[in-house]
Amino acid sequence: MSKKKSHQNRSVLPEYQMLPTGIWHMLTAVLLMVICLSLAVFLTSSLLSSWLNEHSLVYFELGSIVILMLILATATFLVTRGRSVFHGFLIWFNRACLTTLLVGTLLAFLAGTYGVGLTGLVGITMASLAHQLYGSSKYRQGVEHYRKIWSYHRSVGSQK
Amino acid sequence: MASSLPLGFNSYNEQNLRRRLSHLINQDRLFRAIDDDISLVGAGVMFIDSRGTAVTLREFEPLCFIKPVNIVLREPPIGLSASTYISEVKNNPRESRIVSEAAGAVLSCGAAALSWFVVFTSGAAIPFSGGSSSVFTVMAYGAAAASSIQCGNSIMRTRNEIVAPNRNDELDSELWYQNATMALDIISIGGATTAGLMTIRGIKVLNASGIPTREALQGLNRQQRRRLSREIARSNAPGISNSTLKMMERAGQIERRYSNAAIQATTLRQIKDATGAGLAYAGSALGGSFRQLAIVVVKEE
Numbered sequence: 001m002s003k004k005k006s007h008q009n010r011s012v013l014p015e016y017q018m019l020p021t022g023i024w025h026m027l028t029a030v031l032l033m034v035i036c037l038s039l040a041v042f043l044t045s046s047l048l049s050s051w052l053n054e055h056s057l058v059y060f061e062l063g064s065i066v067i068l069m070l071i072l073a074t075a076t077f078l079v080t081r082g083r084s085v086f087h088g089f090l091i092w093f094n095r096a097c098l099t100t101l102l103v104g105t106l107l108a109f110l111a112g113t114y115g116v117g118l119t120g121l122v123g124i125t126m127a128s129l130a131h132q133l134y135g136s137s138k139y140r141q142g143v144e145h146y147r148k149i150w151s152y153h154r155s156v157g158s159q160k
Numbered sequence: 161m162a163s164s165l166p167l168g169f170n171s172y173n174e175q176n177l178r179r180r181l182s183h184l185i186n187q188d189r190l191f192r193a194i195d196d197d198i199s200l201v202g203a204g205v206m207f208i209d210s211r212g213t214a215v216t217l218r219e220f221e222p223l224c225f226i227k228p229v230n231i232v233l234r235e236p237p238i239g240l241s242a243s244t245y246i247s248e249v250k251n252n253p254r255e256s257r258i259v260s261e262a263a264g265a266v267l268s269c270g271a272a273a274l275s276w277f278v279v280f281t282s283g284a285a286i287p288f289s290g291g292s293s294s295v296f297t298v299m300a301y302g303a304a305a306a307s308s309i310q311c312g313n314s315i316m317r318t319r320n321e322i323v324a325p326n327r328n329d330e331l332d333s334e335l336w337y338q339n340a341t342m343a344l345d346i347i348s349i350g351g352a353t354t355a356g357l358m359t360i361r362g363i364k365v366l367n368a369s370g371i372p373t374r375e376a377l378q379g380l381n382r383q384q385r386r387r388l389s390r391e392i393a394r395s396n397a398p399g400i401s402n403s404t405l406k407m408m409e410r411a412g413q414i415e416r417r418y419s420n421a422a423i424q425a426t427t428l429r430q431i432k433d434a435t436g437a438g439l440a441y442a443g444s445a446l447g448g449s450f451r452q453l454a455i456v457v458v459k460e461e
Contacts, residue, residue, distance in 0.1 A: 020284045030276050034269070034308050038315040058327050062337075065312040073305035076276075080283030146283060153286070 014148045022142025029133040030076050032126045033094065037068045039123035040097050043104035046116045079143055082150025087143045091134045098127040173213045181207060181217070191218055194231065204230040258321045261328075265314035271348065272307035279304050299350060306347035313341070 041064045045057050052060065075093065078086045105120030133139055181187070194200045204220035220228040278300045320327040331337045 019281065023280050026280055027273065027276055031273055034272060034311050035315065038312045042319055054327065055330065058330055061316055065316060066309055069309045069312050070305060073308050077279060077301045080280055149284065
């Protein structure tokens with residue numbers, strides 16, 4: 001978002017929306033990502049199981065889940081605080097998750113571990129759906145609404 | 161030693177079982193073997209026979225532990241072979257644990273969904289309410305992040321329970337893991353409690369203005385909205401005088417009257433938060449620290 005556009009919208013407060021446009025897309029996307037990230041961690045952990053011992057795998061899974069969830073939660077929270085640049089980050093994050101799931105699923109099927117592969121397919125379906133939601137016009141409208149109201153709120157705060 | 165213990169319900173079957181056990185088991189040797197194990201010193205010993213008759217061979221003595229530790233010796237029930245019984249004992253808790261972990265995952269993820277909903281709706285409301293609920297939103301963010309981690313953790317535990325149950329056992333045996341899950345529960349419950357307190361406070365303010373919650377959702381007239389605005393200001397600054405209130409209204413430091421949309425949104429949000437709070441508590445009870453407390457209580461019985 002350019003500085004010029006941001007400056008133009010600063011003085012105009014959009015109409016109050018109790019449930020902003022795109023809120024359901026945002027909610028569904030974040031929940032799908034929570035599940036996708038967990039599945040991506042399982043897939044990676046299953047592929048690493050030949051090299052790592054059980055103890056290390058437990059720590060790897062738990063640590064990865066905590067870090068990935070914090071990244072997702074912080075970026076999503078910042079979007080709801082009008083930091084629209086994090087929408088781009090979330091799309092990139094979703095693509096990274098999707099790529100991990102695709103590679104992991106392919107390797108799982110090649111290795112003959114069909115159970116893991118099927119889990120990966122479920123993850124790919126969810127990640128693809130989340131990708132569609134992140135790129136949808138409603139999601140973008142929602143991000144834009146948050147950006148506008150928070151831009152106004154900050155401009156009023158800075159005037160005081 | 162057994163004869164000095166209280167018999168409880170001293171039925172004929174119990175007396176018979178005691179007599180049988182006095183011939184079959186060298187109780188003194190059994191108790192010595194138990195007391196030799198540092199983790200079992202003073203443990204109570206119970207015996208349940210194949211017909212379900214139970215006798216206490218030794219009461220728990222709090223020598224090293226305050227909380228009771230009991231060892232239950234149980235014969236296979238009639239009609240079950242020893243191997244079938246052993247496999248049942250080994251497998252049944254696992255099966256029930258899969259269901260318990262899956263239910264915990266559903267609740268944790270449900271709580272995460274509601275926490276996120278609160279983050280999205282409050283994010284849209286703060287610029288209109290002048291940032292009065294910023295602290296609450298930060299708490300909601302903490303609760304949403306903690307619930308998301310709990311959701312991921314619960315999914316991981318459910319999958320582990322199916323594929324590699326020993327991983328869950330290993331995690332459960334770690335003190336740091338117990339503390340970490342407890343911390344996550346506290347953050348989730350902290351957010352839920354804040355939401356609950358905000359709901360109670362909101363209802364109190366509405367009641368103080370003589371407005372039922374249902375009426376707040378339907379919309380208020382100008383006088384009611386002004387009365388509510390003043391009540392909110394009084395709630396935020398207890399003991400404030402009417403003249404100071406008027407002065408602050410004129411200076412624009414407090415809202416003269418909130419819009420109907422803002423009041424409806426706040427009331428609805430508080431109701432949602434209360435529902436989220438309930439789910440967070442339920443998720444914690446099933447999958448987190450509260451469950452451990454429940455197990456301790458059972459052990460104490």
